[in-house]
Amino acid sequence: MTDLTKKTIAELRDGYAAKDFSAAEVTDAYLSRAEAATDLNAYVRMTPDLAKSQAKASDERIAKGEARPLEGIPLGIKDLFCTKDIETNAASHILDGFVPPYESTVSQNLLDDGGVFLGKLNLDEFAMGSSNETSYYGPVVNPWRRGNEETKLTPGGSSGGSSSAVSARLCAAATATDTGGSIRQPASLTATVGIKPTYGRCSRWGIVAFASSLDQAGPITRDVRDGAIMLSSMASHDPKDSTSINRPVPDYEKALEGGVKGMKIGIPKEYRLDGMNEEIDAVWEKGAQLLRDQGAEVVEVSLPLTKYALPVYYIVAPAEASSNLARYDGVKYGLRVHDDNIHEMYMKTRAEGFGKEVQRRLMIGTYVLSAGYYDAYYLRAQRVRKKIADELAEVFKSVDLLLTPSSPGAAFGFGEKSADPIEMYLNDVFTVTANLAGIPGISVPAGLDAQGLPLGLQLLAPAFGEETMLRGARALEEALGFDAQPTEWWT
Amino acid sequence: MTENRNLLRGETGDWEVVIGLEVHAQVASNSKLFSGAPATYGAGPNENVSLVDAAMPGMLPVINKFCVEQAIKTGLGLNAKIHTWSRFDRKNYFYPDLPQGYQISQYKDPIVGEGEIEVELDAERTITVGIERLHLEQDAGKSVHDLAPRESHVDLNRSGVALMEIVSKPEMRSAEEASAYFSKLRTIVRYLGTCDGNMDQGSMRADVNVSVCRAGNYAKFVETGDFSFLGTRTETKNVNSIRFVRQVVDYEARRQIQVLEAGGEIDQETRLFDVKTGETKTMRSKEDAHDYRYFPDPDLLPLTFTDEYVEEIRASLPELPDAKKHRFVSEYGLSSYDAAVLVADKDKSIYFEDVAKGRDGKLASSWVTTELFGLLNKEGKEITESPISASQLGSLIDLIQDKTISGKIAKQIFEFMLDEDAGKDPKDIVEARGLKQVTDTGALEAAADKVIAENPDQVAKVKDKPKALGWFVGQVMKETGGKANPQAVNAILKQKLGVE
Amino acid sequence: MSLSDSDVKKVAKLARIAISDDDVPHLKNELNGILSWIEQLQEVDVDGVEAMTSSVDVSLPMRDDVCAEGYTGGGQPENVTRNAPKTEDHFFVVPKVVE
């Protein structure tokens, strides 16, 4: 029998329908593969018993002809999603032992569609990071390596567990979240597809909050079709989330075909950074040419305010985080470092419970909101944000999609960027604008650099332009014909 | 300049006190402001707590429409500007009864802006107090400190309950004004039904801001809007009775004057009122100064509605106390103060109107306020527990108005209605007890003749001292068992005794 | 704008994060590095631009005033307290709070 873990969601769905194999077999294949991949550190917690019983139930439904859209599909869940009766820590020491009595809306949607949960995936602590080095459980390792080097590389972040697991076939697909690029950048570094939908498309209810106005859930998958299938399940209108949009969820898979003929695709000239990696530039140019070849009109556009997006982000996100993370105080759940004085208890618990990067961001966020600095930092940032969003909206009046690189570089080694916070922050330079403006973006694998590491291209669409974006991504994927796989050094 | 009756005498000269109130009124809703947990009082620890109120990771707020409507209603009742665009902000601070680490409140853009209300002090004086704003916010939980020696126990049942914070302008000038304002607010929200006004259960409580300044400086502040003319204020938190508001103002004004006259300074600080001693004491040390880092709550969007929506709510408002007061004056001929006393309690005003409708308003008011309220006061009963119904009292007044009985007999019947004749119609009581007023002139003349004949000494006196006529009237009334019409008796006696 | 040692301590206290004196110099450097980097926003002309606090451009959705069942309703003190480091009779227990 061929390796069942090589199949996409669409292929599994067809195979189940044809009774070629069972969900139990597929689930077992994933479980044993994932259990053997401890070197990757992608899972913080596996749930084999749950997965097996869900697979069994799926097989029963399949036998009765009652298969749901994700029936029997083995999934990994980023540990930022609260899962009922399954410990959820957001890769933070401060959430030690926390077992939610509730299920996040997105993971519930997946369960309702027949998904099988293999376990919880590692991430940067509270999703704050671009390399997975801030996880309390240690960094996830990228299955891709530089040629024959043994240097461990980052799978990107914060959804590094999700990208690594999908790339190494430790699950068929994974949930992820994107606050500044945390789906698209890791997808780019692992040759997977990552979708950040329009803000408000997926419910934030039950997802541990980082920055509320920017956080958005989305899938990481093997290919664009699987991304469309996953997104159709994850997305919903949720009355429990006041920022969830009441708008029907399209069947995204139906939107895939049709190509880019007649589409107008913008290339923002300001995304061509000084001293940018030439290989990335080449991949970008190649992507543009392929789209042109398929009948799209590719035009240069200007987004001069783009360079302010990252500084805006590094005010807004820490500000919101400093407030969102105030609830971790040692009173209601998680870690408590005892002290007879309640204020000392707070200080010690939070010093011990949060890692260095989280502490740094909480302090920045606290500072930019504090008396005397609010106007100069926070308020100004939110005004610049408005200008950035307006500028994008203006550009989208004349183009259907934007094509950009997903990340300014390929996967890098641990410690290579973590010394300087700002150098690390620059990882999100191409992705963060979409979060500020609330628009959707997708990263598709576009090629390998000279060292054999994946590079991704990003397509951006206006709000609720997911269908056009997926059509463009599917066309790009097809034209690129990327099919490289990492060498399986970890098994 | 008008005479200032609010001056406080100090050792070194005269002072004025300036008071502003921040009143927290709990919205009378079934569920909390941002969650579906019950807002009821008195449940077991953490029984009325949803996972949203307990700030579990990933939980999100969704606003209660009813609470928004009550805020708009109350704003209209305060004659205030309703903002069709408002927003919720987070007020960040750490405290164990604040599970989120922030309170969702409205800081820069409240749902209700400026307004004003009339506040009656006594028969002569009514003041107008300006409202700065009204905003919606979450209540905090409660810490219990006496269950263990070194630990506190936290109950989040109140956490997330909807409050309307009504902020006055610093326009009250005495303890009397402050307490009357608080009382008037309570009357208004109870009329509207937006808050039950139950102070014992904490449904309404005031943060009392007090400062003192040298006599004359308040006028300068009013003229210029420059707050530096006012003294530094203290804020005494969670004062939950009208009487306590009065005590806080009196105590704080006296304390502040003493500090200032001794050469000291007033700290801008939060204080607590000690019910037992009637004193206030400082609550938090200065070095722990707060920096609340307000910013718009990114889990919520701006709260918007249309002017039409506001008008719909306005059309559904009940008659408010001030309007009712003015109507009682014009419709029933009451004095403004009597009317204010009657409308102060919605149930009382309804009772009064049931009695007064189609009758002599002043007579009705005097029976309701003097006889009935006196009785209720004595027995510690609410108007809703009155042993005499409005229709009984109305029918009693009918009997007085159509001269079937005298006022004096009416008082007797009132007593009967409380006791052996409880629940009976006064008409039947008059009938059964034969208390009908005697207006038959023949019978009255006979009685008068009898009294005159039997008391020659008094007859002699009355010639010089016409005031002694009253004695004769009393005797004739006695003779007729109190049933005589006193005016008729008076006229007959005057004529017979030749008194003018 | 640049943070002093005492600013760093003040911010840490406001954020309720215990730091030692040894931490102050490197924290100060990192924070000042980030702050001077975000300083570039001062170049942007934001006169008359409204602040954007959300990308969602609809009015706040409202719910009916009913007591909910499930996670967003009451009657679940067990769920509320089951993850707490210390509880007693469904109360959260914390070190004594003194006013």
Ligand SMILES: [Mg+2]
């Ligand atoms: Mg206050």
Ligand SMILES: [Zn+2]
């Ligand atoms: Zn308040």
